[in-house]
Amino acid sequence: MTDLVQGFKNAFRRHPAGVAIVAAESADGRFGLTVSSVASVSVDPVALVFSVTKxxxxxxxxxxxxxxxxxxxxxxxxxxxxxxARSGEPRFTPEQHWGTLPTGEPLLLDAPVALRSRALDTLTVGRSQLIVAEVLDVHEGPESGPLMYRDRQYFTLADSAAVTRA
Incomplete structure (x- = not known):
């Protein structure tokens, strides 16, 4: 079983993923976390999915x-x-360029895209939660290439050559 788990981890370390921050406002303050598991699910309803490990x-x-x-x-x-991504690090600082949407949620002003969403459903898989969310609003920010994560490092498309198709 350990070989399967390690092989699975190694496979996804080599598979690049887009990077996102999910942020919310609650009665206890602002909360956020970095995820690399965001994917589109549907356009009717407009929905996305991401996972968290606890x-x-x-x-x-x-x-x-x-x-x-x-x-x-x-x-x-x-x-x-x-x-x-790291516990105890400064979050929602002025240097990170956070604002607030009229609906009260935190908004990272420099993010190329921000999707205001609400959870439709959650699914527990082992120690993880899969969150399916309906997208309520799309906020477009400054034009930028995506930030990607692979093998515990961040990359951009500028770091890679485009593949030419015949």
């Missing part, structure tokens, strides 16, 4: 919030992604 702390606050914002990060946002 249902306590920031993840629990986000799951329990009426709504949250999924920020698809761009080039140059590795520092803010790191801050939300």
């Amino acid at each position: 249902s306590s702390g920031s993840a629990g606050q986000i799951i329990g919030a009426d709504s949250f914002v999924v920020h698809l990060l761009g080039e140059g946002q590795a520092d803010v992604a790191d801050a939300f």
Whole structure:
């Protein structure tokens, strides 16, 4: 079994993923976390999915919030992604360029895209929670290439050559 688990981990370390920050406002304050599991699910209803590895702390606050914002990060946002990936790091600082939507959720002003969403359903898989969310609003920010994560490092499309198709 250990070979299967290690092989699975190694496979996904080599598979690049987009980087996002999911953030919410609750009665206890602002909460957020970095995820690399965001994917589109449907256009009717407009929905996305992401996973979290526990249902306590920031993840629990986000799951329990009426709504949250999924920020698809761009080039140059590795520092803010790191801050939300590590416990105890400064979050929602002025230097990170946070604002607030009229509906009350935190908004990362420099994110290329921010998707205000609400949870439709959750599915427990082992120790993880899969959150299916309806997208309520799309907020477009400055144009930027995506921030990607592979083998515990951040990359941009500028770091890679485009594949030419015949």
